[in-house]
Amino acid sequence: MCEFKKNNRRNTLLIQKANFVDVLYGCELFKLMIFYKYKICYALVVSGEFGMVVLRDFVAGEEESLFEVFYSSIHMICSQHYTAEQISAWAPIDLDRALWWRKISAIQPFVVLKENKIVGYSDVQKSGLIDHFFVHGEYQGQGIGNLLMFEALRRGASVGALHSEVSHTAQPFFQKYGFKPVKKQTVIIRGVALNN
Secondary structure, eight states, rough: EEEEEEEEEEEEEEEEEEEEEEEEEETEEEEEEEEEEEEEEEEEEEEEEEEEEEEEOOOOHHHHHHHHHHHHHHHTGGGSSOOOHHHHHHHHTTHHHHHHHHHHHHHHHHEETTEEEEEEEEEEOTTSOOOOOOGGGGTTSHHHHHHHHHHHHHHHHOOOEEEEEOOOOHHHHHHHHEEOOOOEEEEEEEEEEOOO
16 A cells, blocks of 8 residues: 655646646646646547547447556566466456446546547545556556556545555556555455465
């Protein structure tokens, strides 16, 4: 488990310019334009080094797309720190979809789309828990994770301390944003032990 302990506003500079907002986050500059894509959520259009992406709230019916992101992230990226048995237990291809749909509905994530495809998603719960944080395996290293984390920090600003149960694979990324390891743990998923 990692806990976020520093003020995220210190690292971000917002400069209002007409309908656009320049966001300077670390050394990356993104152009954001706020607009309404769906009646129930807002979206940000982000133009950066890797093209244009959209950040918005999850919409019911996208659960299978989120499963594809979850599955590819674990099978393509986390395999460097976990065995094939652990990966299969963590993200089985035959995961009960009704269970998955209930989980996604409960956490109400936000998503990043590139070329109308969901390529990453995350959430922030009222308790400060970041329950899911995944970037599609084929879209790693394109700033998707940075955008998701920026949004998680923005949404979590009113909560106080953010925390997450982070895999070995994701720990360096979370530490880059000020999260600190609190304790190591072993979880049992479908009868298989995973350490984080």
